[in-house]
Each structure stands twice: as C-alpha cells, then as structure tokens.
Amino acid sequence: MKINVTPRGSLVYPHLNSPDTKFDRDGVYKTQLRVIDADAANELVDIIQESLDQYATQHPTVKKRAKMPFEKSDDGSYTFTFKCKARGIRADGTTWEQKPKIFDAKGNPFLVAKAIWGGTTAKVSFAIAPYNVAATGLGITLRLKGVQILELVEGGGSAETYGFSEEEGFDGSSSPSTQAEEVSTPAEEKPQEENAAANY
Numbered sequence: 001m002k003i004n005v006t007p008r009g010s011l012v013y014p015h016l017n018s019p020d021t022k023f024d025r026d027g028v029y030k031t032q033l034r035v036i037d038a039d040a041a042n043e044l045v046d047i048i049q050e051s052l053d054q055y056a057t058q059h060p061t062v063k064k065r066a067k068m069p070f071e072k073s074d075d076g077s078y079t080f081t082f083k084c085k086a087r088g089i090r091a092d093g094t095t096w097e098q099k100p101k102i103f104d105a106k107g108n109p110f111l112v113a114k115a116i117w118g119g120t121t122a123k124v125s126f127a128i129a130p131y132n133v134a135a136t137g138l139g140i141t142l143r144l145k146g147v148q149i150l151e152l153v154e155g156g157g158s159a160e161t162y163g164f165s166e167e168e169g170f171d172g173s174s175s176p177s178t179q180a181e182e183v184s185t186p187a188e189e190k191p192q193e194e195n196a197a198a199n200y
Contacts, residue, residue, distance in 0.1 A: 049068075066138065116147075
C-alpha cells in the first residue's frame with residue numbers, strides 16, 4: 001500500500017494521544033488537517049480523486065459516490081480527514097492493535113508525554129483506501145499512518161484549536177476581557193455518525 005504525505009497544515013480535532021471511542025468502542029485514532037496553501041491542497045485533492053476514478057473502473061455499474069474525505073472552505077483552503085481503527089479481531093479470532101507513529105520535526109520518535117492539541121502544525125502520512133458499500137457507493141478513506149509534529153500546541157484554547165481562521169472585523173486583543181470565563185479545554189470532536197464500513 002502506497003504511503004502519501006500531506007503538505008504542512010494545522011491539526012483540527014486531533015485524537016492522536018489516545019483513540020476516540022465515542023462511536024466505536026474499539027477506538028479510532030483520527031485527525032483533520034487544514035491546509036491553507038491552495039496549490040498544495042489541490043495537488044492532494046487530485047491524487048485522491050484520481051485514485052477513486054481508477055477504482056471506479058473496476059466497478060463500472062456503481063454510479064453512487066460517497067462523501068469525499070475533504071472539504072473546501074470559501075478562502076480556498078481544504079480540510080482533510082484521516083483515521084485508523086485502534087484494534088480489531090482477525091478472521092482466525094486473534095486480536096490486533098495499532099496506532100499512528102508520531103515524529104518530531106527532526107524525524108525523531110515523539111516520546112514526550114505531551115497532549116497534541118488542535119492548532120498544532122504538522123504533516124500527515126496516510127494510505128488511500130478505496131471502498132464500495134451498497135448504502136453509500138464508491139468512496140475513499142484516508143488511512144492514518146503517522147504524523148510529524150512541526151510546531152506543537154499543548155493547550156490554551158486558541159482560535160485555530162476550534163477551527164477558526166483570521167477574518168476582517170473586530171479586534172479585541174488590546175481590549176480588557178469581558179468574558180466571565182476563558183475557554184481552556186480542548187475542542188470536542190464534532191458529533192457525527194460514521195459509516196462503519198467506510199471507516200477503516
């Protein structure tokens with residue numbers, strides 16, 4: 001299985017230190033990556049689309065298409081979704097476990113016990129896994145393999161942690177805070193149903 005690497009971007013809703021068990025009791029490691037560089041993002045989109053088109057030639061009678069694992073924003077940036085199942089059971093009854101490999105900017109294993117928060121600048125290593133499910137049709141899963149941390153965000157509830165980017169308008173950075181309480185907890189995963197057959 002070919003391994004691909006994204007351009008640098010910002011992690012959104014990362015579950016990399018421990019798997020998310022909200023919709024799967026076995027757990028799923030996952031993250032989104034927001035890529036601002038439009039040219040780099042479009043190159044990645046083309047690779048994913050070409051993989052689906054090639055897979056579609058093997059299923060010429062299937063016309064239905066599942067939702068793609070990326071979304072384009074009005075500013076031209078893209079947000080890609082990556083995931084991998086944390087554990088499972090093989091056909092022979094034995095169990096297996098896996099987790100994405102994490103590296104620092106120098107390529108060394110990420111051994112420090114620090115939580116990886118949204119807003120962290122990173123690159124993601126992944127494999128493209130096409131699927132064919134009757135309910136949704138042909139689709140692509142970006143199977144998470146590894147993450148290279150370039151600039152670590154450990155916490156603090158920054159705007160980027162919650163998926164916001166800079167916009168024209170009110171600047172409150174120099175004004176006294178009128179908020180009763182400052183947000184300081186990591187963003188929760190968006191509640192959304194996942195297609196079990198297409199997750200992995």
